[in-house]
Amino acid sequence: MHEYELVEKRWRRYRYKRVLMKVVFIGIVAILLFILYSLLPQIPLPSLPFLTSKLSQQNYLAPSLDFEKHLKKYVIHTPPQTKTSYAKKSEKEIPKESAPKNRKFLISAQKLTLTQMLDKYKKAPSIDLAIMIANEYFQQKKYKQAMEWAIKANSFDTENEKSWIIYAKSAYKLGDKNKAVNALKIYLYKHKSPQVKKLLTQILQQEGVQ
Amino acid sequence: MSNENIYKRAKELFFEKNSPTDFIAIDSNIIHLEALKSSMSNRFKFILLTGEPGVGKSMLLKRAHYEIADEDIVLIDYPFLSLHDFQQTLSHKLFAKESNLLEKIKSSSKIYTLFLDEVQLYPDELLEYLRLLSDTQKFRFVLTFHTDKDSEKLQQKHFATRTYKMLHMNPPNPKELQIYLQKKLLHASLPELARTIDKKRAKLIHHFTQGNLRQTDKFLITLFDIMDYFYTNHPTKINTNKIPIKYIEMSAIHLGLLDA
Numbered sequence: 169m170h171e172y173e174l175v176e177k178r179w180r181r182y183r184y185k186r187v188l189m190k191v192v193f194i195g196i197v198a199i200l201l202f203i204l205y206s207l208l209p210q211i212p213l214p215s216l217p218f219l220t221s222k223l224s225q226q227n228y229l230a231p232s233l234d235f236e237k238h239l240k241k242y243v244i245h246t247p248p249q250t251k252t253s254y255a256k257k258s259e260k261e262i263p264k265e266s267a268p269k270n271r272k273f274l275i276s277a278q279k280l281t282l283t284q285m286l287d288k289y290k291k292a293p294s295i296d297l298a299i300m301i302a303n304e305y306f307q308q309k310k311y312k313q314a315m316e317w318a319i320k321a322n323s324f325d326t327e328n329e330k331s332w333i334i335y336a337k338s339a340y341k342l343g344d345k346n347k348a349v350n351a352l353k354i355y356l357y358k359h360k361s362p363q364v365k366k367l368l369t370q371i372l373q374q375e376g377v378q
Numbered sequence: 379m380s381n382e383n384i385y386k387r388a389k390e391l392f393f394e395k396n397s398p399t400d401f402i403a404i405d406s407n408i409i410h411l412e413a414l415k416s417s418m419s420n421r422f423k424f425i426l427l428t429g430e431p432g433v434g435k436s437m438l439l440k441r442a443h444y445e446i447a448d449e450d451i452v453l454i455d456y457p458f459l460s461l462h463d464f465q466q467t468l469s470h471k472l473f474a475k476e477s478n479l480l481e482k483i484k485s486s487s488k489i490y491t492l493f494l495d496e497v498q499l500y501p502d503e504l505l506e507y508l509r510l511l512s513d514t515q516k517f518r519f520v521l522t523f524h525t526d527k528d529s530e531k532l533q534q535k536h537f538a539t540r541t542y543k544m545l546h547m548n549p550p551n552p553k554e555l556q557i558y559l560q561k562k563l564l565h566a567s568l569p570e571l572a573r574t575i576d577k578k579r580a581k582l583i584h585h586f587t588q589g590n591l592r593q594t595d596k597f598l599i600t601l602f603d604i605m606d607y608f609y610t611n612h613p614t615k616i617n618t619n620k621i622p623i624k625y626i627e628m629s630a631i632h633l634g635l636l637d638a
Contacts, residue, residue: 171632176628
């Protein structure tokens with residue numbers, strides 16, 4: 169066999185090796201990308217503070233949202249001591265008129281003033297208390313403080329839905345619609361939450377909350 | 379492509395002939411050639427032309443000698459191992475016979491220019507003699523050196539204070555190499571092959587030869603030899619108007635420039 173035919177054979181081997189190396193490389197890259205992609209949903213949500221660079225003090229909207237009313241109920245019916253019952257009750261919407269008369273005493277006895285809540289939080293900080301305080305501020309139309317406490321609550325658990333909702337509502341009330349929408353979109357990117365979705369729609373359409 | 383075996387012709391073209399007419403002008407050597415030519419009207423003792431082996435110093439020196447075409451300029455393109463050999467050759471070249479060189483020079487009113495190639499191979503004694511000749515004001519020199527640590531020391535030791543100009547040649551870049559190859563093929567009336575040396579192929583050849591012109595010529599000889607073989611024995615394998623990358627890589631494998 170002529171030497172150049174042997175060289176051609178060597179070239180074929182070289183070419184085969186090169187193609188093989190390319191395939192292996194592409195394969196490794198593809199596997200790495202797949203692993204990275206599958207890990208993505210497990211990456212925790214960013215905490216709220218990154219959204220709080222500027223709190224607009226101007227251009228307050230006069231929103232038609234009626235979630236304040238809803239939040240009032242939420243606070244009244246939520247005993248701050250137990251996390252589970254708080255969560256359950258918060259989802260219920262019991263009209264004031266339909267509540268039995270004998271529960272009135274129980275409810276009023278459980279309601280804490282803002283000062284008491286803040287004292288309690290000082291002694292034993294918790295996500296539930298932070299959310300309650302945020303809600304209380306929201307009811308008092310102190311939206312900036314409500315946002316700050318929503319952020320505090322969020323720092324306990326970035327996945328906590330209520331902290332995102334209060335934050336978004338407060339931002340909206342402060343006239344920062346974009347911030348509110350962004351926060352809700354970030355949450356929805358990771359979670360399927362009908363409540364958040366509903367709020368987002370309301371904010372986008374500037375409609376009243378049902 | 380015509381039926382004529384153009385690869386055989388191309389192969390012959392790249393065999394080193396060392397003729398100044400084979401000089402291919404590219405950016406990097408045109409500048410130095412012009413610098414050398416313009417220096418001839420000035421007074422100087424030494425001009426040093428340096429660069430890596432295979433960068434085209436010898437060809438540039440020959441081309442400058444060819445273009446200047448002055449009878450008082452002598453080109454010696456081979457090294458000497460002894461002073462005696464050098465003196466004999468010089469006498470012969472200048473006065474057409476062996477004679478006492480220094481005596482002859484004293485009586486001459488001319489200033490001779492010596493183009494000496496491969497000076498890094500000269501013994502110390504001979505370099506000292508060149509220095510002496512330059513001090514007579516009757517001789518001036520254009521010397522080529524390979525660039526390495528030893529030759530740098532040598533230059534500093536013998537010529538540092540007498541050097542008028544130092545021209546350093548760099549290997550051509552891929553673009554210059556492409557022009558070098560195309561011009562060379564065009565000069566030999568092989569336009570069909572000149573056209574096939576595109577940017578990609580020139581870059582690949584440059585990658586293997588690092589722009590070393592001697593190595594590039596050798597590479598092209600191998601490339602066209604391989605193509606000549608396949609064109610003659612397996613014509614079905616060469617059915618394209620371009621030089622296939624395959625044959626460039628095969629040349630690199632054959633020359634040990636590619637590990638396969």
